[in-house]
Amino acid sequence: MKKISAILLAFAMTASMLAGCGSSAADSSSEEQTQSESQSGAQETESEPVDVNVTALKGPTAMGMVQMMDDADNGKIDSENYQFTIAASIDEVTPSISQGETDIAAVPANVSSVLYNKLEGGVQVLAINTLGVLYIVENGDTVQSVADLRGKTIYAGGKGATPEYALNYILQENGIDPASDVTIEWKSEHSECVAALAQDPSGIAMLPQPFVTTAQAQNPDLRVALDLTEEWDKIQENAENPSALLTGVVIVRTEFAKEHPEAVSDFMERYKSSVEFVNENVDEAAQLVGNYDIVPAEVAKKAIPACNIVCITGDEMQEKLSGYLAVLNEQNPEAIGGQLPDDDFYYTQE
Structure with missing residues (x-):
């Protein structure tokens, strides 16, 4: 009897151990599935369109955006939800950036530095959008x-x-x-x-x-x-670090850029394409400029070739803009917000 009891006890212990292993494996499998679903859900959330509020000033700084604006208004863009605003004065733009109502904006080159200093690094420059005009x-x-x-x-x-x-x-x-x-x-x-x-x-x-x-x-x-x-x-011509006369740049709120890098990348690709369209298709672009009441179409048709509309990014952007701001700083530091911006002022794609 004692031998039989010992055998039965051994079977019971083995069954218990197997049941425990089965439970552990099931729990592990369930946890992995949950993590996988969570990661999948996060990816789906990240890929969902986000609201991107863009503001530009009447004049050359807004002209380069017109094709992108037209595409957004006609439902040709579904990657992000773009909302464009054309402002008559920089006084309308700076408060909206400071208050987080505008995510991306085309502003005068020196104003970008003023905002960077005022907001303690709260904005970054994405591109030079207009050379001298x-x-x-x-x-x-x-x-x-x-x-x-x-x-x-x-x-x-x-x-x-x-x-x-x-x-x-x-x-x-x-x-x-x-x-x-x-x-x-x-x-x-x-x-x-x-x-x-x-x-x-x-x-x-x-x-x-x-x-x-x-x-x-x-x-x-x-x-x-x-x-x-x-x-x-x-x-x-003979300067050690030559600068360029600049008119406008495109800036982004630093917080927005960190939270939505995909949206910033999407904007930059579409904006670059829009600038190329404006420079290569002056007649069509002029009509769009007129449609958005930036300037009359007949004026835009003659003005666009002399507006030096560009999309300069990366190292070239930093070289030209930093040199320009240095010239202004020598004349009047208050023109750039009191001091030259640090390197994190210049946006770099991760």
């Missing part, structure tokens, strides 16, 4: 070089912003003191400069595109005397 125009034929501006009166808009700093830099580098060698009449808006030219037969003005085209439409005799982008480049 400033020109000296006149009702006559007296200005053939920067030196010819000495003693002249220049109507200009953009005091305290890129136009003022660019003009001062180019004048100074050509031996002209902006405070004493020329008279600069600052206007609150570029349209006021156009009006001043219309009333002054010998008038000279610094205007950006597309206002140059608008002014020439009103006065066909108005001549483009100097391209300030070319004049800037002449100064930089």
Whole structure:
């Protein structure tokens, strides 16, 4: 009996052990399945479209986006949910970025640095979207070089912003003191400069595109005397770290870029394609620019080739923009928010 009892006990212990192993394997299998389902669910969530709020200013900084805007409005984009806003003034854009209402924005180049410093690294630059668009125009034929501006009166808009700093830099580098060698009449808006030219037969003005085209439409005799982008480049020819005259950049909220890198990548691919379309299909692009009330289509058609619309990213972006900001910093540190941005200001694709 004792032998039989021992055998039965051994069977019972073995059965118990096997049952335990079976339970452990089942639990392990169930856990793996749960993890797999969880990972799958996370992947599905990440791939779902996110809301991307984009803001651009009226003018060249918005022109490069028009094909992308049109595709989004016509349901041709389903990767992300894009919402575009065209603002009339930078004063409308900066608060919306600060408050997280705008995720991506096209802004003046120096404003990007101001926001970076103000928000303590809260924005990053994705791309340079517009090179120089400033020109000296006149009702006559007296200005053939920067030196010819000495003693002249220049109507200009953009005091305290890129136009003022660019003009001062180019004048100074050509031996002209902006405070004493020329008279600069600052206007609150570029349209006021156009009006001043219309009333002054010998008038000279610094205007950006597309206002140059608008002014020439009103006065066909108005001549483009100097391209300030070319004049800037002449100064930089022998520089150790050459910079470029820039107008606008595209920035992203740093928090948004960290949370939605796929959305940022999607935007950049579509934006680059849109810029290429605008530059290669001027007539069609001009119609879209008019449709979005950025500037009239007939103005856009003539202005686009002179607007220097680009999409420059990566190392080239950092080289050009950092050099430009360094020039502004030498003139007035407040123009860039008090100090040059750190390297994390320049967005790099992970």
